[in-house]
Each structure stands twice: as C-alpha cells, then as structure tokens.
Amino acid sequence: xxxxxxxxxxxxxxxxxxxxxxxxxxxxxxxxxxxxxxxxxxxxxxxxxxxxxxxxxxxxxxxxxxxxxxxxxxxxxxxxxxxxxxxxxxxxxxxxxxxxxxxxxxxxxxxxxxxxxxxxxxxxxxxxxxxxxxxxxxxxxxxxxxxxxxxxxxxxxxxxxxxxxxxxxxxxxxxxxxxxxxxxxxxxxxxxxxxxxxxxxxxxxxxxxxxxxxxxxxxxxxxxxxxxxxxxxxxxxxxxxxxxxxxxxxxxxxxxxxxxxxxxxxxxxxxxxxxxxxxxxxxxxxxxxxxxxxxxxxxxxxxxxxxxxxxxxxxxxxxxxxxxxxxxxxxx
Numbered sequence: 078x079x080x081x082x083x084x085x086x087x088x089x090x091x092x093x094x095x096x097x098x099x100x101x102x103x104x105x106x107x108x109x110x111x112x113x114x115x116x117x118x119x120x121x122x123x124x125x126x127x128x129x130x131x132x133x134x135x136x137x138x139x140x141x142x143x144x145x146x147x148x149x150x151x152x153x154x155x156x157x158x159x160x161x162x163x164x165x166x167x168x169x170x171x172x173x174x175x176x177x178x179x180x181x182x183x184x185x186x187x188x189x190x191x192x193x194x195x196x197x198x199x200x201x202x203x204x205x206x207x208x209x210x211x212x213x214x215x216x217x218x219x220x221x222x223x224x225x226x227x228x229x230x231x232x233x234x235x236x237x238x239x240x241x242x243x244x245x246x247x248x249x250x251x252x253x254x255x256x257x258x259x260x261x262x263x264x265x266x267x268x269x270x271x272x273x274x275x276x277x278x279x280x281x282x283x284x285x286x287x288x289x290x291x292x293x294x295x296x297x298x299x300x301x302x303x304x305x306x307x308x309x310x311x312x313x314x315x316x317x318x319x320x321x322x323x324x325x326x327x328x329x330x331x332x333x334x335x336x337x338x339x340x341x342x343x344x345x346x347x348x349x350x351x352x353x354x355x356x357x358x359x360x361x362x363x364x365x366x367x368x369x370x371x372x373x374x375x376x377x378x379x380x381x382x383x384x385x386x387x388x389x390x391x392x393x394x395x396x397x398x399x400x401x402x403x404x405x406x407x408x409x
Contacts, residue, residue, distance in 0.1 A: 086122045089155045089196040091250055091294045098316040104328025106156040106318050110163035110184050114333050115191025122153020122194055157192045158330060159185050159199040166334040173260055174203040178216055185224030198252050199226045203260045206240055213240040217249050232258040234284025238291040245292030253288035256281050257300035268350065272301045282309055289315050297330065298322040321352030
C-alpha cells in the first residue's frame with residue numbers, strides 16, 4: 078500500500094557504509110552542531126521529501142522496473158558529523174584548536190537529541206589525544222558515553238594508529254582523517270592541498286593504509302587531488318569520504334552552515350574554499366528577515382490584529398471599574 082511505500086528510516090550502521098562502498102552507492106555525510114541542524118538532517122531523510130523518486134509506480138503496479146527491481150537508494154544523510162569546525166561556524170573561535178572537550182560534549186548531546194537515524198560521529202578535539210593514548214581513550218569514552226555518539230573521528234596519519242587500534246580494541250569505532258588536517262593548519266601554514274608531490278602523495282596513501290590497518294571503519298580524505306583520492310579509494314577496503322577530494326571517493330562531506338550559505342568567516346573574499354558548493358543562501362535570508370522585523374515593529378505593521386488576543390468589551394469594562402474601585406485616586 079502507499080502508506081507502507083516509505084517506512085521510517087532505520088538507524089544507519091557501519092555495516093551499511095561498507096555495503097554502500099561495495100555497491101558503489103555514494104555515502105552522504107554532513108556536519109551538525111546543535112538541535113536545529115540535527116533536525117534538518119533528520120527531516121531530509123523523512124519519506125515525504127522522497128516522493129519524486131517513485132513517480133513511475135504510483136499507479137499500484139510494481140513500476141516500470143518490475144518486481145525484481147533494485148531498491149531505491151538509501152534516503153537522507155548517512156553520517157552526521159559533529160565536526161570541530163563548529164568551533165568557527167557555531168562558536169566564533171578563530172580556529173578549531175580553541176574548542177575544549179566539554180564544549181564538544183555539549184554540542185554532541187544537542188545533536189544526539191535531534192538526529193536519530195544517521196550514524197553519529199564526533200571529532201576528538203585538538204589536544205585531547207596529544208599527550209598519550211590513555212588520554213585519547215579517556216576523551217573518546219566521554220564522547221560516546223556522555224555525548225551519546227556512535228563513533229569518534231581522529232585527525233592524523235601513522236602517528237595516531239596506536240590510538241585508533243586501542244579504541245577499536247575497547248569497542249569504540251573510529252573514523253580516520255588524512256590529507257589536510259585542519260587541527261594542524263598552523264604547522265602546515267594555512268589551508269593547502271596535500272598530496273600534490275610524489276612524497277606528499279605517498280604520505281597520504283601510507284597514512285590511509287596505516288589507519289585502515291589500525292582498525293578504522295572509514296577515512297576522510299581532505300583537500301587531496303581527485304585522481305589520487307580515487308586511486309586510494311579503489312585500493313582501500315574501508316570507505317573513503319572526501320571533502321575537496323573529488324567524486325572518486327566513496328562518499329562526500331561538507332560543513333552544513335557553509336553549504337547552507339550561512340557566512341561565518343569564509344576566508345578571502347567570503348567565497349570559502351574551492352570545494353565548497355552553496356546549496357542555499359540562508360545567511361542572506363536570515364539577515365533580510367531580521368531587517369524586515371525591525372522595520373515592521375518601527376512602522377507599526379507588527380504585531381497585526383492576527384497576532385493578538387482579544388478580551389470582550391464586557392470583561393475589559395469590568396476590569397476598568399474594578400481598578401477604579403480599588404484605587405479611587407488613580408494612583409496606580
């Protein structure tokens with residue numbers, strides 16, 4: 078029946094991601110940083126948005142493709158990333174290195190309340206795993222336990238493999254992140270593409286291999302030439318998720334506020350990095366709405382009759398009489 082055509086989406090799992098890679102269905106990942114941004118992700122996965130996919134089979138038959146047809150692609154965002162980019166886009170810090178673990182946990186909990194069917198992955202913030210593997214395990218336990226996350230993401234290459242292995246051993250799934258690692262952008266002197274030279278390309282590849290070997294379930298490739306990312310993706314068993322790494326990766330990720338066109342500091346000229354595509358201009362819409370509200374309050378257009386609550390003439394008259402009785406001199 079039509080009612081059952083779109084059952085509620087079940088929670089995404091790591092096995093779903095592996096299966097996406099096998100079937101060559103691109104994995105979708107988007108950041109979330111609070112309850113509303115989590116709700117946008119959740120709502121995008123709900124059925125009514127997807128009716129246009131089954132336009133051909135509304136007549137009650139099994140559609141043009143027949144009963145043995147492939148299932149429609151999975152709906153919605155597979156992975157919601159509580160990325161430490163929220164330091165800049167949601168908290169106004171100049172870089173991700175200012176974000177503390179406690180701040181991160183607050184954002185994790187807000188997203189977890191709003192996002193029920195995407196896999197929830199949170200960045201281990203800068204400095205939370207620099208001292209020792211033990212320190213990293215402690216932070217990851219807090220993120221999964223107090224932050225209600227399904228997994229953690231760790232930036233870095235071969236040097237973070239021991240931590241990834243330990244976390245995997247204790248049952249905390251880890252997503253890797255190689256190529257450009259924004260937590261080290263000062264050391265890399267700003268935002269620049271990695272893997273453009275032979276030695277740099279080899280480093281990206283060896284880092285990705287080390288992370289896979291340590292037990293990560295997926296790896297983000299950031300700001301890596303498309304051909305290199307495609308080559309690495311085809312040789313890894315785990316899914317790759319690209320940001321500025323071309324369509325040869327097994328999935329894609331963007332920062333939600335950036336792709337919605339909410340201009341935080343988007344770098345030189347306000348355009349943001351080359352890989353960013355803006356799917357909306359929410360910043361302009363919001364600023365315009367604020368201006369209109371201010372204008373309407375000032376010129377008396379808001380609130381209108383439809384925004385107010387009535388009181389009967391009788392009740393108001395009674396109120397005025399009662400006030401006059403209580404306070405004959407009109408002091409009140």
